[in-house]
Structures are given as structure tokens and as C-alpha cells.
Amino acid sequence: MGDSLTSMGGVKPVAVIVGAGPNGLTAAARLAVSGWRVEVRERAGEVGGAAATQMLDDAALVDLGAACHPFGAASPAFRALRLENYGVRWLRAPYEMAHPLDGGAAVLAGSLEATAAGLGGDAQAWVRLHRPVVDHVDGLLADVLSPMTSVPRHPVALARFGARGVWPAAALGRAVFRTEEARALLAGSATHAITSPSRPLTGAFGLLFGALGMTRGWPVADGGSGAITAALREIVTEHGGVVHCGEEVGELPEADAVILNLTPAQVLRIDGAALPARRTQSMRRWRYGPGVHKVDFMLDAPVPWSDARVGEAATVHVGGTVEEIVRAEQAVAAGVMPEQPFVMVAQQYAADPSRGLVLWTYAHVPHGYRERFPGEVAEKITQQIERFAPGFRAVVRGTIETPPAALEGWNPNLVGGDIAGGAMDGAQLLMRQPHRLRRGLYLASSSTAPGAGVHGMPGWWAASAALRDFA
Numbered sequence: 001m002g003d004s005l006t007s008m009g010g011v012k013p014v015a016v017i018v019g020a021g022p023n024g025l026t027a028a029a030r031l032a033v034s035g036w037r038v039e040v041r042e043r044a045g046e047v048g049g050a051a052a053t054q055m056l057d058d059a060a061l062v063d064l065g066a067a068c069h070p071f072g073a074a075s076p077a078f079r080a081l082r083l084e085n086y087g088v089r090w091l092r093a094p095y096e097m098a099h100p101l102d103g104g105a106a107v108l109a110g111s112l113e114a115t116a117a118g119l120g121g122d123a124q125a126w127v128r129l130h131r132p133v134v135d136h137v138d139g140l141l142a143d144v145l146s147p148m149t150s151v152p153r154h155p156v157a158l159a160r161f162g163a164r165g166v167w168p169a170a171a172l173g174r175a176v177f178r179t180e181e182a183r184a185l186l187a188g189s190a191t192h193a194i195t196s197p198s199r200p201l202t203g204a205f206g207l208l209f210g211a212l213g214m215t216r217g218w219p220v221a222d223g224g225s226g227a228i229t230a231a232l233r234e235i236v237t238e239h240g241g242v243v244h245c246g247e248e249v250g251e252l253p254e255a256d257a258v259i260l261n262l263t264p265a266q267v268l269r270i271d272g273a274a275l276p277a278r279r280t281q282s283m284r285r286w287r288y289g290p291g292v293h294k295v296d297f298m299l300d301a302p303v304p305w306s307d308a309r310v311g312e313a314a315t316v317h318v319g320g321t322v323e324e325i326v327r328a329e330q331a332v333a334a335g336v337m338p339e340q341p342f343v344m345v346a347q348q349y350a351a352d353p354s355r356g357l358v359l360w361t362y363a364h365v366p367h368g369y370r371e372r373f374p375g376e377v378a379e380k381i382t383q384q385i386e387r388f389a390p391g392f393r394a395v396v397r398g399t400i401e402t403p404p405a406a407l408e409g410w411n412p413n414l415v416g417g418d419i420a421g422g423a424m425d426g427a428q429l430l431m432r433q434p435h436r437l438r439r440g441l442y443l444a445s446s447s448t449a450p451g452a453g454v455h456g457m458p459g460w461w462a463a464s465a466a467l468r469d470f471a
Helices: 022-033 070-074 076-081 112-117 120-135 137-144 155-165 169-176 180-193 202-213 226-238 277-284 308-312 322-333 376-388 404-410 426-430 457-469
Strands: 014-018 037-042 053-055 061-063 095-101 104-108 242-245 257-260 291-299 313-318 343-346 358-365 396-402 436-438 441-443
Touching: 014 022, 022 037, 022 076, 022 226, 022 257, 022 457, 037 226, 061 358, 070 076, 070 137, 070 202, 076 226, 076 457, 095 180, 095 308, 104 180, 104 308, 112 120, 120 137, 120 155, 120 169, 120 180, 120 202, 137 202, 155 202, 169 180, 169 202, 169 322, 180 202, 180 313, 180 322, 226 242, 257 457, 291 376, 291 404, 308 313, 313 376, 322 358, 343 376, 358 376, 376 396, 396 404, 436 457, 441 457
Parallel strands: 014 037, 014 257, 037 242, 095 313, 257 441
Antiparallel strands: 053 061, 095 104, 291 358, 291 396, 313 343, 343 358, 436 441
């Protein structure tokens, strides 16, 4: 496909990137900077994918997808592309994350020492557990965000991290900590895997998310997550690339390299992909995980949390004790909507007051969950927040609900409301789809390593594979 384009001396290779989310645009930016002729095709009317921002009628900003960016601020791809030179500013709240509990809260501060100081009798245990990760966070991140087939560049630090990370986060917390605050702080971070913290390997999520918060932070992007993808688009166009919106791709384009920012379900619908038989079978077996039901609350005043520190955190994990989180996540995995779901909350206004008072939330729900009655999930989210912020209902003046079906309608990569590109458990946690499907065809979505998150690394590695093929 397109071999003649590179057989002539001095002619630049041509790449077509399908999908203008953060991964597709990262791949496009890397190839454009490397001198390739790049064309991006996006089905939606605007770029952004799961990193897009919308202005409401009252000029408040709402992130349609991802909200806070611990991996974005630390991303090797974003650093290499120098997004700060294209307008991206990372803003941090007084606290990176908070986890309210009955009668108090645990908070993740911007340093290891400050976080430990708030954990009472578990201060020293918190430091002992996290010090090796915090001290080597950049090296660990480089290895963790690389494909599994890569040779680790920091094997000793990675082995030490793995020995702790292989544990279920709930079991690791019970073994190391005495207080519910420290255990909840670890388990809540682990639940970003969208699976129960009682599952193996979730300890790695808890440790790494915590270490990022205590070093690089859990910031928001100034002006909304859309600023990240806007910067990536600017890099592409600055280096001669072209971005087309409103173009849905049903047939494989003609180019030296085609990079698909799609999950397996969409890849299999592309005519002419001509995948190897084993890869086709693997994609047909691909499992999608639990969904999310998103609710944005427009507020008249900040959330009246019982513990005032929670109101100063950009991210809040609302789920109660570790045991309550485990029950909720196990129910979701079994296809049952829990009465008290785990709720991810983002208070971007704590870091960026110019956005207006919009509370971004989603609850973990069964895959493709359809409500038993209108407003069911929004009410459960409200009850969970009200539990730790009495009077919350009184400050809500409106809501915008986006259930799993609407999320998938907006972005087909979010199959059944799965924001991770496929279940992040069992073999799929470690063995994602490959970046190189065959010579000339590459995959750059969260279905590949290192998985979900606005960090651009799947796109970075897909572009790397193309660069090797056409060196």
C-alpha cells in the first residue's frame, strides 16, 4: 500500500491518521515533526475526542471527556512535543485529590511529606511504601508507559515497584496501614483502573497515581482539556499537516502508513484493513469493560463538603470506605447497578476559577447500562455527594447527563460507556493490542499499551512503529 510513495528518493512518506483524539493527534504530530506528509481525518465536527471542552450558555466550561491529567503533566510524549510552547498550562489546586469519609477525609497533597503529615499514625508507613516510587517516578513512568515488549530502562526500580504493585490495592492497604484514611487514599486511586481494588495488580495503579500526585500533580489544563488537543493540532498544521473534520472513514485510506485511533470494534468495520487472521481473532475476542454515566452539575456555589479540605481538591473520590468501594465495583462487574456507586468527581474550578462552577462527575456503571427510570444514576451520584456534603442539592441549579449510550454516540471508541478502550483487568491489563498491526497499518488508541489516559503514548508508540518501518 503506497510503497511507490517512498521508493523515490527525497519524497516524504505519507501518513493518514484516522481519529483526532489525543492519541491520533500525538501520532500525527510526531510524524509531522519528523518530516512526513500527514493528513488527519476525524468523524466529528471538531478535534478532541475524549479530550474536548465545551462552553455553556453562561460562559462556563465543561470538559466533555477527561478532566484532570496526572499522566498528561508527566507524559514523555507531551514533553518531547513541548505542548507548553503551544499554550498548554497546567494548573494545580491546593490539594491534588481528596477522599471524603464519614467524619473526615484523606487528602493527597503535592508532596510525599505533606501527604504523610495528614495521615496520623500511618505517616511513616505511607512514606515507606511510596518513597521508592516517588524517588524514581520519571524512570518508572517511562517504563510503565512503554509497550510490554520493551526492555526496561530502570529494571531495579521497576522490579521493586512490581513487587508491591502486583498486590490488590485493598489487600496492600490492609497489610501496610492501620487507618481507614490511608487505605482509602490508596484504594481510591487504584479504582481509576475501573475495576475492584480487590483485584490483583490494582496496587500498581494506586501507587503510581499517588506518586504522580505527590510529584507532578493531578492538574487541569488551563481553559479545559480541549487545550491539549488544540495544541497538538497546532503542531501538526505548523509542520505542514492537514486536519479534516466531519469525515468518517469506512475504507482504508491510501497512504504509506495508516494509523487508526480506534478500538477493535471500529477497526473490524474498516473495509480493506486486511488484518492477519490471528489479529482479527484477537480483536473479535476483545472484551469491553464497565461503563461510566457522566453527570455535570451546574452550581450556584461550591460544594459544601463537611471537610473543607475536600473543596480545595481538583479530584475527589466519592465511595466511602475500601469495603464499600469493593462492593460497588464487584456489583458493576457482575452487571448490577450498585445503590452506592463509586463516583469520580472533578472540581476544576478549584484550580482554574475562570471556568465557572461546574462539577464534573461520573459513576461506574455496568457496561452499556440503561437506567430503570430517568435520572436514576444522577440521583445516586447526588446521594453519594450529599452524604459527605450535606446541602449539596441546594447549590445545584442544573445538570447535564450523558449515559453510556450517549457517550458512545458522541465518541464510538467509548463502547458501552467504556472509557478505557477495553477491560483493564486480567490478561487485557498487561497484553493490550499491538501498535503495529502489519507494515503500513498501526493502532493508536487506549486499546494498546499503556492503556487509557490523556498522555498520547499509544499515538507516540504507533508513530515509532511507522518510523521504524519506513526508516
